[in-house]
Amino acid sequence: MSAEHTATVxxxxxxxxxxxxxxxxxxxxxxxxxxVVRRFGGMTAVDVDHLEVQEGVITALIGPNGAGKTTFFxxxxxxxxxxxxxxxxxxxxxxxxxxxxxxxxxVVRTFQLTKALSRLTVLQNMLLASPTNPGEKLGLSWLPFxxxxxxxxxxEKAMEILSRFKLDAKASDYAGSLSGGQRKLLExxxxxxxxxxxxxxxxxxxxxxxxxxxxxxxHVQALRDEGTTVLFVExxxxxxxxxxxxxxxxxxxxxxxxxxxxxxxxxxxxVDAYLGAHHDTDLGDDSLLDxxxxxxxxxxxxxx
Amino acid sequence: MEEFxxxxxxxxxxxLAPTTAAYAxxxxxxxxxxxxxxxxxxxxxxxxxLGAYGFGITLTLGGPIWLALLIAIAAGVVxxxxxxxxxxxxxxxxxxxxxxxxxxxxxxxxxxTLWQEWTGGASxxxxxxxxxxxxxxxxxxxxxxxxxxxxxINTGSDSWFTRIFAWGxxxxxxxxxxxxxxxxxxxxxKGIREDEDAVRALGKNVYSYKLQALVIGGAxxxxxxxxxxxxxxxxxxxxxxxxxxxxxxxxxxxxxxxxFGPVLxxxxxxxxxxFMRTGMRAVSENTxxxxxxxxxxxxxxxxMLVGITLMCLVIFRPQGIxxxxxxxxxxxx
Numbered sequence: 001m002s003a004e005h006t007a008t009v010x011x012x013x014x015x016x017x018x019x020x021x022x023x024x025x026x027x028x029x030x031x032x033x034x035x036v037v038r039r040f041g042g043m044t045a046v047d048v049d050h051l052e053v054q055e056g057v058i059t060a061l062i063g064p065n066g067a068g069k070t071t072f073f074x075x076x077x078x079x080x081x082x083x084x085x086x087x088x089x090x091x092x093x094x095x096x097x098x099x100x101x102x103x104x105x106x107v108v109r110t111f112q113l114t115k116a117l118s119r120l121t122v123l124q125n126m127l128l129a130s131p132t133n134p135g136e137k138l139g140l141s142w143l144p145f146x147x148x149x150x151x152x153x154x155x156e157k158a159m160e161i162l163s164r165f166k167l168d169a170k171a172s173d174y175a176g177s178l179s180g181g182q183r184k185l186l187e188x189x190x191x192x193x194x195x196x197x198x199x200x201x202x203x204x205x206x207x208x209x210x211x212x213x214x215x216x217x218x219h220v221q222a223l224r225d226e227g228t229t230v231l232f233v234e235x236x237x238x239x240x241x242x243x244x245x246x247x248x249x250x251x252x253x254x255x256x257x258x259x260x261x262x263x264x265x266x267x268x269x270x271v272d273a274y275l276g277a278h279h280d281t282d283l284g285d286d287s288l289l290d291x292x293x294x295x296x297x298x299x300x301x302x303x304x
Numbered sequence: 305m306e307e308f309x310x311x312x313x314x315x316x317x318x319x320l321a322p323t324t325a326a327y328a329x330x331x332x333x334x335x336x337x338x339x340x341x342x343x344x345x346x347x348x349x350x351x352x353x354l355g356a357y358g359f360g361i362t363l364t365l366g367g368p369i370w371l372a373l374l375i376a377i378a379a380g381v382v383x384x385x386x387x388x389x390x391x392x393x394x395x396x397x398x399x400x401x402x403x404x405x406x407x408x409x410x411x412x413x414x415x416x417t418l419w420q421e422w423t424g425g426a427s428x429x430x431x432x433x434x435x436x437x438x439x440x441x442x443x444x445x446x447x448x449x450x451x452x453x454x455x456x457i458n459t460g461s462d463s464w465f466t467r468i469f470a471w472g473x474x475x476x477x478x479x480x481x482x483x484x485x486x487x488x489x490x491x492x493x494k495g496i497r498e499d500e501d502a503v504r505a506l507g508k509n510v511y512s513y514k515l516q517a518l519v520i521g522g523a524x525x526x527x528x529x530x531x532x533x534x535x536x537x538x539x540x541x542x543x544x545x546x547x548x549x550x551x552x553x554x555x556x557x558x559x560x561x562x563x564f565g566p567v568l569x570x571x572x573x574x575x576x577x578x579f580m581r582t583g584m585r586a587v588s589e590n591t592x593x594x595x596x597x598x599x600x601x602x603x604x605x606x607x608m609l610v611g612i613t614l615m616c617l618v619i620f621r622p623q624g625i626x627x628x629x630x631x632x633x634x635x636x637x
Contacts, residue, residue: 141489142483
């Protein structure tokens with residue numbers, strides 16, 4: 001971690017001065033992406049010109065289905081390779097780095113389809129995430145006295161995090177025996193074991209029962225209050241409004257709007273993205289049968 | 305009754321047989337691949353054949369025995385690197401295809417006359433070329449020794465010394481594998497087996513771990529080939545696909561991802577296999593069954609029954625004898 005980043009403490013209020021336009025510059029960006037393009041055959045899934053993610057706040061990435069949110073996530077975290085583009089984290093380039101290197105740099109992600117390691121116990125799941133364990137080197141692994149101490153410390157830390165997530169009673173159960181919601185919690189807890197600078201959550205609330213959502217939201221906010229930067233993809237608008245400090249809206253691979261959660265949903269581009277540009281056009285309107293009007297609407301659609 | 309005792313003795317003899325140790329060793333290597341890391345290696349016999357060649361050729365050329373063992377291990381390591389480096393970045397199925405074809409390539413290469421002066425071509429390397437330096441190591445006195453009904457010469461091909469060497473090597477490797485798999489390193493392998501993307505997202509270099517597992521398991525497979533070759537000869541056709549499937553049966557019978565599974569699997573498998581074949585032959589020769597199953601078909605039927613056993617294991621008891629049923633339950637859809 002570089003000194004300039006630790007020295008400045010950012011708070012959500014810093015965002016008050018930021019213009020609510022796509023690609024807006026932030027006072028203290030931790031993640032900056034430029035010209036990130038990903039094509040699948042002829043389809044452009046992601047085409048992000050510029051994005052800055054403010055440090056120390058919760059940023060939500062929303063957009064309709066197929067907007068390219070998860071693809072963008074995969075690109076930034078090294079789980080997919082873009083056609084063009086570069087991005088940096090804390091001023092250091094992460095372009096072309098693999099998933100493991102991105103995680104080592106301090107950006108840890110979770111997955112939309114939870115990836116609990118089923119045939120490992122909950123505690124083993126947690127311990128696996130502990131960084132720089134000397135016992136994970138093959139040459140030292142057969143000498144238990146080399147890694148016993150690290151292991152004991154990691155276990156203590158894991159149990160502390162597990163108890164925060166109310167999973168401590170399940171520590172010796174196989175992760176495969178957990179419910180869907182508990183797996184989401186475990187995945188988040190496991191990500192915390194790595195002491196991330198930034199955590200990227202892909203639909204953390206999907207499939208979680210409403211009672212658990214409340215506690216998940218609490219955990220995410222607690223993370224921010226401890227200084228971790230959070231970027232999350234979510235469909236649950238209530239959750240987005242409730243906890244995010246800044247919202248980035250994607251549609252058709254592009255970022256169409258940015259802004260504080262209270263106002264961004266009223267942005268015309270966002271309404272268009274979610275409901276279609278002509279959602280208020282009456283389909284029973286005879287003028288739609290007029291080729292001239294139709295051509296004008298189509299041209300509008302293309303220029304959008 | 306006398307016939308039955310003979311069959312029983314033959315079967316019990318398989319418990320300590322060098323071939324059993326060889327398969328146990330190969331299955332320990334495959335366990336590291338499949339049981340712990342989830343790598344589908346369908347060419348363990350290729351590793352074994354290379355190990356046997358490395359050992360046999362070095363001794364034939366007059367090299368010392370420690371060098372022969374090192375070269376056998378090195379052959380397994382190099383083979384694993386060649387197979388693993390291009391394929392371990394791809395999905396798991398590709399490794400299966402590549403290993404099965406590479407093992408066949410090794411076998412066909414050995415059969416060919418290309419390096420005949422070293423490999424002996426299709427007829428292989430006869431034991432007398434390389435056994436003497438090995439037998440010279442034996443500290444045992446001349447003569448024979450009996451353990452209950454099992455009586456073998458002290459030093460020779462099918463001897464006590466071969467058995468002690470084979471099982472001693474298995475014990476050493478088993479200790480090593482137990483030490484590395486109970487460590488955090490082994491935990492990373494298990495994590496990769498469950499979901500490699502999740503492990504990657506936690507900052508582990510998955511590719512490097514998979515390559516390490518492939519190399520170590522392959523080197524252990526090569527040692528299995530050495531043990532296999534010591535009491536017999538090195539013939540490429542005896543170490544082909546059938547051998548690979550026997551190793552898989554041994555591993556799945558004993559229980560993948562358990563420490564003692566491969567050893568127990570090998571012992572149970574070969575004892576039962578011997579009992580079945582000798583028993584079938586006796587029944588066929590001495591009773592009316594011979595009219596339906598002639599004793600010449602016993603080997604073939606035995607092979608078929610192994611295949612059926614492998615299928616039944618995978619379907620009905622995938623955790624094997626020692627496996628944890630609870631652990632496996634989450635993998636069943």
